[in-house]
Amino acid sequence: MSQTDSTIQTMNKSSHTLEVTARGISFTQLWRREWQVKQQGAVQWLYPLVLFLVIITLFPLAVGSEPALLQRLGVSAVWIAALLSLVMGVDGLFKPALDNGTLAQLVVAKASLPLWVLIRLAIHWIFSSGIVAALSLLAVPLFQLSWFEAWILMASIVTGSPMLLMLSAVASSLTLSLKNGAVLVPLIALPMQLPVLIFATGAVDLFATGLNGLPILALLLAGSIVSVLVMPWVIALTLKMAWLN
C-alpha cells in the first residue's frame, strides 16, 4: 500500500479534543492490548505447543508399545514435556517490550507495572500451560492412561504451572539486560522448578495407586497462588532495574 503526500488532508488540529476518561490505562485496556499481542503473534506461542506435542508423540514411539511401561512413564513424560514447553516459551515475555519501547511508555505514563506483568503472564499462561493442560488428555491414547489419571494429570498441570511460569518469568526478567540472556533462563529456572515437577508427578502417582494425593495438589495450588500474588511485584522491580543497565 502506498500513499502520496498530496492525498493527505490538511486538518484543523486544535478543533479536536478528547476527554480524559481515567487517570491512566485501565485493567480492561491493558488486558485487551496484551490479548491482541498474543493472539496476533500465533507463531510465537504455537512453537512451544508443537514442541510439547512432538515430545509426547515421539516418546511412546521410542519406548515401545508395552502398555505397563507406557503407563508407568506417561505422567512423567507429559510433565517433562510441559515443563520444557513452558521454559522454551518464556523467551519473549519481556524482551520485546523492553526493545520496542512499550515498557518505557508504561513507566512514563505511570501505569502499574506489576498489573501489566500479571496480565501479561496470565494471558501467556492461557496460551501456553492452559492449552498444554488440555492437550495432556492425549496421554490417554498415547500412554494408555485411564481417564481418571489423565484428569488428575491435567489438574496437576493446572495447579502447578502458574508457579512454574512465575519462576521462569523471574529468570527471564533477571537476564533481560544480558546479551544472549535467554540461554541462561532454563539454567536459572529449572533448579527452582524441579520440586514442582516432583510434587506434581508424585500426586498423580498417589491417585493412580488409590491413595489421596489431594494434599499435594493443594500444596501446589497454594504455591501457585502465593507466587501469582508476589512475583509480579518482584518482576516489575527487576524490569525497572533493567533500565539502569
Added chain:
Amino acid sequence: MTALATPLLVLDELTVQRGEIPLCEAVTLHLSAGSICHLIGANGTGKTTLLMQLAGLLPVLTGEVVYQGAATLPIQPLYVSHQLGIHPNLTVAQNLTFLLNLYGLAPSATDINEALTWVGLQGFETLSSSHLSAGQTRRITLARLYLLTPDVTPLWLLDEPFTALDVDMVARMEDRLRDFANAGGAILMTSHQAVGVANQVLDLSDYMV
C-alpha cells in the same frame, strides 16, 4: 489556557548522568507554558539521557527537578524516543489506541482515523505494523500528538521526533508543536535539524564535564 504563574519545569544544577558516569553538570533550565526548547549538543553530551531522567526512566542523583513547583512528577509527560512503543504484532490502529489509553484517553474509531489521516496513514488502520517502513512506524507514535492537549499532558519530551520523516511531515509536525505550545503546553526536544518553531535553546555542550 493561560500561561501558568510558575514555570512548568525547572532544572536546577542538575547532573546529567547514566550509571556512575556524569555527562553534564549544573544544567539549569526554566521551561514555562508556551516554551519550545531545542536541546542541542554534540553526540554523547547526554541529550537522550536528560530526557530519560525527566521522563522518570533514569534517576536524578544530583541537582533538582521541579515540576509545577513539586519535586515529584505530578503529571504524565509525553515521551517520544528512538524506541517507539510500537508492537509489530498489532495493527496500526491498535498500537495508536494503546498509546492513547496510557494517558486515560479512550479514542473512538473516528478519532483514530483522523489522527492517522493527519500523519498520512489513512487506510492503514487494520494493517499490521510490521509491514510499515521506519518512517511510517514513527508516524504512528507521532499521530498521538494530534489528540494530546496540554490538559492531558502539559509537557512533551521529544527525542529526535523528526527522524525518518519527509519534509512535508516535518512542517506539519512543527505546526502542531506551535499549536500545542500556544495552548499552554511546554516542549523539550532534541533534533539534529534546525527547529524553526523553537523559542528557547539549551546547549548541553556548555555543561559538559
